Amino acid sequence: MLSGDVDADLRQMADDPGFAHQDAARHAIRFRASRDVADLVAVLDDPHPCEMTDVLVALAGSRRTWLNWVPMPSEAIINVANEVGARRARGEDLEVTELGLSAAEPPSAMTACRRITGPVEIGVGDFPEPDIRLPLRNGRHAVWRYAGSEPTPAVPAPSDAAIRTLHKVGGEPWASPLSAFVQAAPLGEVPLEQLLGLLAHLPGPPAMPRWEHLAKSTPAYWFRLLQPWACLGILRHREDEPWPESTRRAVLVDLAFGVEDWVSDAALFALVTAAFRDPGRRPEVRELVRARLDAAVAADRLVTIEESLAHLMLVTPGCRPEDRAVAAAALARAASDTGDEQPAPPPRPRKRRFWHR
Structure with a gap:
């Protein structure tokens, strides 16, 4: 016991x-x-x-990032959404009609914000290079497209049946990636286009005490958690196909290197889970995670998923000393930017990211 x-x-x-x-x-x-x-x-x-x-x-992996829980979202738009959602959950009559960002943030964050606040106009001041709207690699599969500054789903909305399966499978965090893979089996039976729809349309949480409680503090966390579950469903899609030429591998790689978004690290988490289970997949997955982390580190602007990617690098099988050094430097920089006193390299300049009224 x-x-x-x-x-x-x-x-x-x-x-x-x-x-x-x-x-x-x-x-x-x-x-x-x-x-x-x-x-x-x-x-x-x-x-x-x-x-x-x-x-x-x-x-x-207990209480270790990605092994037992998904990182909390850190975007400015999510900070506003959590504040609005929490105050409403406590009974306050609060209306939000307009928000503004000095620079663009991930489309999932903007969508999650609207799922909490309701329809709201979000103004974006700038799209600094590298442009968040452009995929890192061109692929066949994508869940977001942009019309100017506004992200919209590139896939149809999921069915009620797909949402019910997600609620049944993904209402709680996983004990480990191994158990999550087993638990995600029913999602593997959901059609691929429905799984992609879950990633972009972000259905609300299941009616469970856990999410009723979190609605009073961090209602956006559900939207961060559901995407790795959907990607685990993709990992279990057509499992009879040989891995190198499989649909599941192609989709996850395309999503990982698509537009900068929560979907990117969710897809990489599913690939890391595949590497946990099969040693033969580890060299490729390590290269993929490192390549996505390198792109985040190289960007001369704030990349809100950089810290999450660094945590994921550190739990990727085959992580090398040089990978660990890059990830550790990213985490030290993030800690310095949030005011921790531990030693860190000179922080990258970061601007205040939002105003709201």
Whole structure:
């Protein structure tokens, strides 16, 4: 029986000579201390895999970004949406008719804002280079298009049945990427165009106490969480197809390198999950995550998903010392920008991003 104290449980397993996975438990302990993904991979690749392997992976990743929870959105437009939604949930009669951004933010963030505030005019002052509206790579699959400064879904709205499946599967965060993959099986039965519709149209949360509670503080978090679940559904689409030529791989790669958006790291998370399960996919997935992180780091402007991509790099199987250094520098810069006192490289200039009335 687990006590609820993750570190104590792992120490007990590692010290128990009768426990068949002592080495894996020791690797889990080391991962929690050093966050070196090589130790997490050693747990994944236990020479005697069984259900306990999944338990050890979940314990190792407990309360770790992407392994157990999706990063909170950080966009200015989302800060406004959370404030408006929370005040309304507490009974305040608050109306918002107009918002403004000094620079563009991801289309999912703008859509989530409107899902919370209702119809609102959002003015965008600038589209600094690299233009957020342009995909990093041209691909066949996309969920967003732009008409001037306004993002709109490039795919039809999902059906009620697809939304019900999402609510049933994705009402809670996952215990680990391994368990999330198993849990997402029903989403794999949802037609691909419906899964893409979930990503762009952002249906509201299920009627659960968890989301009723979060409506009073961070109502936007549901919209951040649902997209990785939809991408896990894409990962389970047509699983009989050989991976290199598969539809699921092509769609996820296109989404990862599409317009800069929450969908980008959600798709990469699904690819990292594929790498967790299959060592043969790890070299390619590491290259994909690093390439997307490099693009974010190289941008001479604020990239709101950069910190999230850095966290994802650190849990990608095969992450190399140079990958870890790039990710750590991005996280240190983000911590410096938010006022933490830990050492960091000189921060990239950041402007106040919004006004509202």
